[in-house]
Amino acid sequence: MYHDATVGVVLPAYDEEGFVGDVIRDMPDYVDRIYAIDDQSTDGTWTEILEAARADAGDGRPARGSSDPDPDRLVADGGTAALESRAFVHERIGRVVPIQHRENRGAGGAIKTGYLAARADGIDATVTVDADGQMDLSRMPRLLDPIVEGEADYAKGNRLLSAEYRAAMPRFRFVGNAMLSFLTKVAAGYWKTMDPQNGYTAISRGALEAIDVEGLYEYYGYCNDLLVKLNVRGMRVADVAMPAVYGEEESSIRYSEYVPKVSTMLLRNFLWRLKTKYLVLDFHPLALFYLVGAGMAGAGVLALGLALLSALAVVAVPVAGVGGLLLLVAGVAFLLFAMVFDMGQSEHLETQVR
The missing domain is CATH 1.20.58 (Methane Monooxygenase Hydroxylase; Chain G, domain 1)
Incomplete structure (x- = not known):
């Protein structure tokens, strides 16, 4: 727990063999649940998740869950029909909940699965962490503090708030990020928010219960889509200065598909926000x-x-x-x-x- 709040981490992984295990083993002690989602990887990601879960459960940490189960036994458990229909949920190993998608659903799809599981478990604050090791886990309290102190319903990392962090970002990413930041400001209505593609986030239980998690976009634009949903529900958002660590990992984003898909989604969401927030719910x-x-x-x-x-x-x-x-x-x-x-x-x- 962190300041009397239960903490869950959603860890989406697709072909992250060689990275995801280290992220699980390095997770801070105050994290109560790690929802490790294998999005039908083609490498050894699933095996690495199970091995890292056993290592994490057996390293002297306080017992948080069941004993080491049969790794071949998969159970449809998770508390909601929506979760059961999209994934196999392995028996919990210590604090790790290994989840394997029935089919590849994309980055947003993996986040959705983790959110559904965390919501079903009643987790107070749910953090999203990429499985490629780009995120500094020691900085997680910066995201959790606004949530547990009641100052925000959603906190997200922002690599553009600091000149030092901006300088560390590759130029092509900076330009693309700046463009998407503006488009997302218009679509979502959070005009001070930048770096919408940052996947290092924390969300409160109340926010997860207020928004339509089942309808969350299942492509890389899920974080932009989430901001629109949060704005319509009047949720408070905190932008937290956060660096990124660029290592040997390679992005799986295909920009020829990414740009038109996300742009279309943002336009559709913008119109939906105007209709819902300013015509339906109020005028x-x-x-x-x-x-x-x-x-x-x-x-x-x-x-x-x-x-x-x-x-x-x-x-x-x-x-x-x-x-x-x-x-x-x-x-x-x-x-x-x-x-x-x-x-x-x-x-x-x-x-x-x-």
């Missing part, structure tokens, strides 16, 4: 500002395009060009007004821990 004119602004800006771009085509065809249509420009400017103004309103609506839900 706020910023939703109309967004819609009118987008419509006017789109009409302005279309008019300017037609004017350009007319000019290329040596057919002067100056009114269309001027009218298009005015529509575009007015549309952008409406969008900016909407963003300002949006910032004000969520300002009290955001904090930063440097």
Whole structure:
């Protein structure tokens, strides 16, 4: 336990042989449950999880669970039908709950499985940790403190808050991260939040019970999707300065698929957030500002395009060009007004821990 709060760690792993075992063995003593999810790996990840679990249970730590079970015995246990339908849950080995997906479900799918298990167990604070060893486990209290002290419902690492941490990030990752940060600000409504792809997070039991965990996005954009869900439910988010350790691991993200998938998801989530938060659950004119602004800006771009085509065809249509420009400017103004309103609506839900 950590400050009288039970702590669970969700550890998603896909082809992390050579890394995941060390992460399990290095987990702090105050962690009560480690939900190690093998996402149908093609290497020895599952075997390494079981071996590391036995080592962790037998290293002199206080007994937290059952004795060493038969490694071939898999039981459908976990407390919810949703969890049972997606994964085999091995008998708990000490504090480790080895879980093996029935099929590959992606990074978000593994996080969802871990969240379902932690929610079923009534864990007070659930941390997500990558299995590749990139995350400094000694800094976990920085994520847990806002949760257990009641200052936030969700805390996430942020590698962009510190100039030192930003300098350690490869340039191509920094540029991509900055772009996704802006798109996620618009979609989720947390305008101070940056580094949305950071997988080092902690979430409270109340937040897990408030959001639709079963509907969580099952691709790499799950963390962006989660922020949207949290905002609609009025959850408080803490951005915590956190470095990353870049070692020998290789990213499995295919950017040719990642960018269009996540961009489409963010647009869909943005529209869902406006409808749910500002039209269904309550009413706020910023939703109309967004819609009118987008419509006017789109009409302005279309008019300017037609004017350009007319000019290329040596057919002067100056009114269309001027009218298009005015529509575009007015549309952008409406969008900016909407963003300002949006910032004000969520300002009290955001904090930063440097």
